[in-house]
Amino acid sequence: MPLFDSLYNFAHWLTQNREEAEDIVQETYLKALKGFGSFQLGTNFRAWIYRILRNSFLTSRSGLRVSRTVPLETEEEEPIVVAALETPESILLERATQDRVQTAIKDLPVNFREVLLLCDVEEMSYQEAAETISVPIGTVMSRLSRARKALRQALEEQVEGAKHGER
């Protein structure tokens, strides 16, 4: 089953729960099979099936829980964040372990996390990511920029914490 591993990885990141991720992936394949008539040949298959998965997530237990706390669909475009210059912390951040990066990604709000995963892990273009989550490209860019800023800050805080712990 093509894209199976990528879809499962994305679902697990969204739900943070193995069983729910499995339910969502299973539901996605069934919906894709039943609704293949709605897929327009020549358009992006990957964005289409990821959109089905994301919609399944939004109606799942954890998706509903998240939508009560995070505004998923109504978000104005915000200006792109300019990153701070190189600091000793940011150099240490480059050496952050995989575990730390994973923790930082997990702690991101879900609307930032999903854009970061689609653009950086699945390597979707802004256009593809916009089609997947049904928002304008500007919103993808704004969320991605803020997600990366939040990730950098979280990693810097972890490095700071580790430094204090060593003292």
Add this chain to the structure above:
Amino acid sequence: MESDNWQTKIDQYVDAELSTEDMRAMEAHLRGCASCAAVALRHTRLKHVTKMAGKRYFANSEFRRRVQQQISVNRRPARRWGWIPSVALAVAVILVATLSFNILSQRSRSQQLLTELADLHVTNLASSNPVEVVSSDRHTVKPWFQGKLPFTFDLPELEGTPFSLLGGRLTYLDHAPGAHLIYNVRSHHISVFIFQEQPDFDRTLQSGTLRAKMLSFNEESWSAGGLRYFVFGDASPEYIQQLSGLLKRAASPKTS
């Protein structure tokens, strides 16, 4: 344009989402602006570590089997002729998905390789010691790798060419050791990476010569004599091809 304005576009630059014209303008700016270059390097590193860390969860084989079974149950006919559209649909899904997956996974692996090379190129040039053996003499640089690499290679004579050799260092790609040589041409630095050929390289990059553009770097790669060569840099495609040609001729078997 002020530095802040450039910095708002760095994410788009790193994501290869700028137009060709803006890409060129950004590259020209990065060459002259140390603070923006540092931010671009940092963003590239963050994107890379995110990608590595993001591939975290794997479905178990039991679950995969369950989904496969579920799909096949749903494909069973409900009416005498009802199976025709379902099967056609399923075949179409599998066909489109398989094609997309093959293209995307190959492109993704190839992108990953090129990204890692871009990282090696940029990180080494930005470091205070870009080369471990400093010499413009190929007869000094090549022997330096003896005992450090499980293979050897030939370097071209550069007299009468616009290129000069700055030196080399040991590097790693996918845990395999290789040579990283740095050449200079008209103030541009070009990295030449040489690794032992791996089935994965061959499958991903094809055995012929590959010419590509990655984060606006020009790149050429080919396989010869059991070795995989990558020539990588911000010099023009013509210089990249010219240096590649010299390396290919140096590596080809000599006839007496």
